[in-house]
Amino acid sequence: MKALELATPLNQLTARDAVLRLRASRIREVANASLGRKDVLAFWFGEPDELTPEFIRREGIKALEAGETFYTHNFGIAELREALATYVSRLHQPVSSSNIVVTSSGMSALMLATQALAGPGDRVVEVTPLWPNLVEIPKVLGAQVECVALEFSPQGWSLNLDRLLAALRPGTRALYINSPNNPTGWTITREAQAAILAHCRRHGIWIVADDAYDRMWFGEGDAAPSFLDMAETGDRLVSTNTFSKSWLMTGWRIGWLVAPPELAVQIGKLIEYNTSCVPVFVQRAGLVAVTEGEPMIRRTVKRYRRARDFLIPRLNAIPGVQAATPPGAMYAFFRVQGMTDSLAFCKRLVVEASLGLAPGIAFGPEGEGFVRWCFASSEERLAEGIERLKKAIASA
Numbered sequence: 001m002k003a004l005e006l007a008t009p010l011n012q013l014t015a016r017d018a019v020l021r022l023r024a025s026r027i028r029e030v031a032n033a034s035l036g037r038k039d040v041l042a043f044w045f046g047e048p049d050e051l052t053p054e055f056i057r058r059e060g061i062k063a064l065e066a067g068e069t070f071y072t073h074n075f076g077i078a079e080l081r082e083a084l085a086t087y088v089s090r091l092h093q094p095v096s097s098s099n100i101v102v103t104s105s106g107m108s109a110l111m112l113a114t115q116a117l118a119g120p121g122d123r124v125v126e127v128t129p130l131w132p133n134l135v136e137i138p139k140v141l142g143a144q145v146e147c148v149a150l151e152f153s154p155q156g157w158s159l160n161l162d163r164l165l166a167a168l169r170p171g172t173r174a175l176y177i178n179s180p181n182n183p184t185g186w187t188i189t190r191e192a193q194a195a196i197l198a199h200c201r202r203h204g205i206w207i208v209a210d211d212a213y214d215r216m217w218f219g220e221g222d223a224a225p226s227f228l229d230m231a232e233t234g235d236r237l238v239s240t241n242t243f244s245k246s247w248l249m250t251g252w253r254i255g256w257l258v259a260p261p262e263l264a265v266q267i268g269k270l271i272e273y274n275t276s277c278v279p280v281f282v283q284r285a286g287l288v289a290v291t292e293g294e295p296m297i298r299r300t301v302k303r304y305r306r307a308r309d310f311l312i313p314r315l316n317a318i319p320g321v322q323a324a325t326p327p328g329a330m331y332a333f334f335r336v337q338g339m340t341d342s343l344a345f346c347k348r349l350v351v352e353a354s355l356g357l358a359p360g361i362a363f364g365p366e367g368e369g370f371v372r373w374c375f376a377s378s379e380e381r382l383a384e385g386i387e388r389l390k391k392a393i394a395s396a
């Protein structure tokens, strides 16, 4: 064994090139600087500070105790697919359970959709700054990613629609779009959606809509504008979603996607070769979340809105900080004047101010000079964080 190892050239002991080129998480890089420290007030991850509600946890436990420990259907249990179809139909427009596939997280839904749609050399377009996973997923499959940057002003982030449509040239395989957006909170308008959908129809381009934050929406109605509101039969649209944010279930690893039935069947095949199925007891917990979780979603959105309205003015009161009010999601993505290395800045915040924020560069080059703060937190914690940031900026 030893002789064989020595005889093996080093480059044969590693992954293929596309994997070697993937970026490691810059948020983790900052978080690692705090390992073993209990004094750090962390707002770097996109995770609520509350436990999964008890009525959901109890359902998972009940299913385990009832012996639901076996493999199940690739697409998800029928009851959950039905419940998700009802849920999506209520928020958007009618879909059936044949459009629904239950997945092992929103992350997995995006990876599966990409495995189904994009291969080596395919060109995909993304609107950035963006959650880094979504930028890297197509690259795992060997696709090429072209980014169209949102534009910042203290009034809000905006999309230059002409630039996006120009990037969606014939031959483009897919548009990946996350709205409400992580990290900026930018949310697409219905008018922009209609123009993008018409353009993609004309050129046969798939839209992969990451709707993870569709309920974390502070505007009119129960959900942010979605391509699901206006899609018609025959449209090349996949909407991916997750239980992580709306129902505070990050650690359960369950999500779903909505797709044309023809594509859903193919994605079911891919699930067999990825995870085979989502654990049944997790799906049981998901089922009660979907059917009984509306009051808790309303409470959570109210809480996040209060947190946002608490945080943004306090950020803007710090000299040199500019923060737009996000219409959705759960992040402030703010600019710090004169700061050009957000990674170094965030590492310094950890070491010198015991404050954990995510560097803007983690979300693409367009994010440099910015910092992300997840405000899914109590006012006391946010207030303490503001004090620490204020001091750190004053002493820079």
Ligand SMILES: Cc1ncc(COP(=O)(O)O)c(C=O)c1O
Binding pocket: 046, 105, 106, 107, 108, 131, 178, 181, 182, 210, 212, 241, 242, 243, 244, 250, 253, 254, 255
């Ligand atoms: C934009 C976006 N999409 C999808 C996800 C996936 O969530 P999960 O994999 O926990 O279901 C996240 C998680 O942070 C996210 O920020």
